[in-house]
Amino acid sequence: MNTLKYQSQAVAKPYFIFAxxxxxxxxxxxxxxxxxxxxxxxxxxxxxxxxxxxxxTNLLIVWLLFGFMGAAYYMVPEESETELYSPKLAIILFWIxxxxxxxxxxxxLLVPYSTLAHYTLxxxxxxxxxxxxxxxxxxxxxxxxxxxxxxxxxxxxxxKGRKTAINMVLMTGLIGxxxxxxxxxxxxxxxxxxxxxWWFVVHLWVxxxxxxxMGAILAYVLIKVTGVDREVIEKWLYxxxxxxxxxxxxGTGHHFYWxxxxxxxxxxxxxxxxxxxxxxFAMVLYAFNMVNRRRREHPNKAATLWALGTSVMAFLGAGxxxxxxxxxxxxxxxxxxxxxxxxxHMAFYGAYAMIVMTIISYAMPKLxxxxxxxxxxxxxxxxxxxxxxxxxxVFITLFLTGAGVLQVWLQRIPESGExxxxxxxxxxxxxxxxxREIAGVFFLIGLISYISSFWVKEKxxx
Amino acid sequence: xxxxFTKGMARNIYYGGSVFFFLIFLALTYHTTKVMPERDHRENxxxxxxxxxxxxxxxxxxxxxxxxxxxxxxxxELGNVYKRxxxxxxxxxxxxGWMKAQPLNIPGRRQMPNFHLSDxxxxxxxxxxxxxxxxxxxDWPPNIEG
Numbered sequence: 001m002n003t004l005k006y007q008s009q010a011v012a013k014p015y016f017i018f019a020x021x022x023x024x025x026x027x028x029x030x031x032x033x034x035x036x037x038x039x040x041x042x043x044x045x046x047x048x049x050x051x052x053x054x055x056x057t058n059l060l061i062v063w064l065l066f067g068f069m070g071a072a073y074y075m076v077p078e079e080s081e082t083e084l085y086s087p088k089l090a091i092i093l094f095w096i097x098x099x100x101x102x103x104x105x106x107x108x109l110l111v112p113y114s115t116l117a118h119y120t121l122x123x124x125x126x127x128x129x130x131x132x133x134x135x136x137x138x139x140x141x142x143x144x145x146x147x148x149x150x151x152x153x154x155x156x157x158x159x160k161g162r163k164t165a166i167n168m169v170l171m172t173g174l175i176g177x178x179x180x181x182x183x184x185x186x187x188x189x190x191x192x193x194x195x196x197x198w199w200f201v202v203h204l205w206v207x208x209x210x211x212x213x214m215g216a217i218l219a220y221v222l223i224k225v226t227g228v229d230r231e232v233i234e235k236w237l238y239x240x241x242x243x244x245x246x247x248x249x250x251g252t253g254h255h256f257y258w259x260x261x262x263x264x265x266x267x268x269x270x271x272x273x274x275x276x277x278x279x280x281f282a283m284v285l286y287a288f289n290m291v292n293r294r295r296r297e298h299p300n301k302a303a304t305l306w307a308l309g310t311s312v313m314a315f316l317g318a319g320x321x322x323x324x325x326x327x328x329x330x331x332x333x334x335x336x337x338x339x340x341x342x343x344x345h346m347a348f349y350g351a352y353a354m355i356v357m358t359i360i361s362y363a364m365p366k367l368x369x370x371x372x373x374x375x376x377x378x379x380x381x382x383x384x385x386x387x388x389x390x391x392x393x394v395f396i397t398l399f400l401t402g403a404g405v406l407q408v409w410l411q412r413i414p415e416s417g418e419x420x421x422x423x424x425x426x427x428x429x430x431x432x433x434x435x436r437e438i439a440g441v442f443f444l445i446g447l448i449s450y451i452s453s454f455w456v457k458e459k460x461x462x
Numbered sequence: 463x464x465x466x467f468t469k470g471m472a473r474n475i476y477y478g479g480s481v482f483f484f485l486i487f488l489a490l491t492y493h494t495t496k497v498m499p500e501r502d503h504r505e506n507x508x509x510x511x512x513x514x515x516x517x518x519x520x521x522x523x524x525x526x527x528x529x530x531x532x533x534x535x536x537x538x539e540l541g542n543v544y545k546r547x548x549x550x551x552x553x554x555x556x557x558x559g560w561m562k563a564q565p566l567n568i569p570g571r572r573q574m575p576n577f578h579l580s581d582x583x584x585x586x587x588x589x590x591x592x593x594x595x596x597x598x599x600x601d602w603p604p605n606i607e608g
Contacts (some may be wrong), residue, residue, distance in 0.1 A: 033536075036572065040570055040573055041572075044565070048573070049526050050525025054525055113520065113525075117520040122520065126519060129518065129521070129522050131533050165469070189515060191502075191515060191529075191593075191597075192498060192502040192597060196491075235467075236472075238475070238476045239476075245476070245479065246480065250483055250487055253490075258531060258600055259599065261494050261600075262493070265494075266600070336530075336533070340535070411607050412603070416606040421538075421607050422537075422538040422539065
């Protein structure tokens with residue numbers, strides 16, 4: 001059965017499937033690292049911690065990018081009311097990106113990192129070895145080429161079709177993503193400058209332009225599942241992302257407190273990042289309001305659950321847990337502790353992993369020719385996945401927060417001489433790390449349940 | 463409210479507000495880069511420091527350690543390790559001994575790999591960490607433990 005409005009939307013399917021495969025890999029490496037936190041020499045020869053972490057974070061970034069691309073290929077034709085400019089280009093870019101991604105991950109796993117750096121001629125244009133930007137320079141160039149082709153394809157589609165607010169917001173977000181990634185190629189010898197502009201990629205992605213992508217996907221799914229008037233949904237989309245950028249751009253200052261930067265950043269960063277939770281709170285009100293005012297009962301309950309869930313978890317993870325340690329006098333003690341890790345986990349899951357699963361949940365039944373929604377049994381299985389993963393992530397965050405508070409108490413607050421050393425402190429945090437690892441296993445069970453829902457079919461009554 | 467506050471107005475706030483605050487951000491960035499030389503004493507970046515940074519990157523040190531609070535939280539902060547482990551008098555000897563003793567192979571302990579660096583390379587890495595420890599970081603970290 002063909003249930004797509006525009007046939008070219010079908011190119012989104014491989015993007016979504018591959019995203020979920022990488023997601024599974026991300027979680028498996030997360031569990032390895034989690035165990036290494038307490039059993040330090042676990043697999044230390046085969047997968048040293050730094051390798052596991054690089055794979056864990058890079059898989060996250062790449063699967064989210066695959067998810068965003070799939071979302072854009074699915075949404076833009078329907079929003080523009082025209083077929084995609086070139087479905088063939090979209091498929092070619094999929095294979096290039098997938099091959100480059102797999103090759104890079106295998107490079108991390110199979111040879112020492114310094115060997116990978118030499119093989120890929122890092123010395124010609126050194127960009128490697130910086131957190132989240134560990135990819136060989138050649139991979140980074142590949143990412144830029146894929147992004148350019150992707151933006152060209154979408155841009156040509158929008159130019160010949162309808163220009164909705166969702167399209168425009170999505171495009172500004174994606175163009176911003178590509179533009180700010182270019183700072184990954186700037187790696188001065190001066191560490192202070194290196195760090196300053198490194199944040200132009202990292203912060204302006206996740207607390208800037210990615211929020212536009214998230215907002216656009218959420219607005220699209222809300223229009224579809226609630227049937228509320230587009231004018232209303234798009235108006236509030238603009239309000240929310242305006243707040244996100246107005247707070248988030250100068251909010252970058254919360255990374256410039258301890259970086260050979262002038263003290264005024266402590267004020268600018270504190271004030272503007274204190275506003276950053278507001279757009280996320282507005283997103284919760286917005287999602288729940290629109291669902292309450294729905295004009296139709298959409299059969300895809302799971303997609304609605306993901307849409308509501310992502311707003312709440314993004315508010316908690318990015319908003320509340322971000323605020324916890326964003327004020328300069330607090331950050332002085334918490335900077336680079338497990339509190340940062342706690343915030344990172346819930347924010348990425350809540351805002352970005354969940355928004356990708358929202359659009360996958362909405363679009364996959366149509367892409368697979370099933371119809372508006374999966375059968376009831378499959379949706380129930382999917383919702384089990386939702387709750388297990390989400391609750392597990394809440395516990396992961398709470399345990400890491402506990403570890404972080406104790407770490408700050410033992411290692412950061414006492415004077416030199418009385419403070420415990422890093423390694424001694426880590427031993428005292430072991431119970432929290434064990435609990436976090438257990439919560440991580442529950443997360444994996446949730447993920448397995450979620451993935452398995454794609455194979456669940458309605459029982460035929462005999 | 464909902465009738466008078468239109469989508470067009472919301473759109474203008476989005477585009478106008480973003481551009482306005484981005485320009486302020488660029489202006490502050492410009493000012494920051496102008497005054498940074500006084501705080502990062504870049505005149506002390508020797509060839510050894512530059513090479514040390516390359517070694518830091520090519521061995522993915524940030525994958526376990528943090529440097530001025532950024533990186534992984536699996537192993538100790540190294541932004542001030544120069545001061546914590548001996549300073550002028552003892553740091554270079556300490557680092558050389560430490561790097562060569564890896565992996566420690568203590569059962570259950572977090573394990574640092576051996577990166578097989580030469581004496582010259584370890585010395586350059588030490589120069590990089592020394593230069594880093596002298597950055598003016600507004601008094602961060604709060605104590606010597608990092």
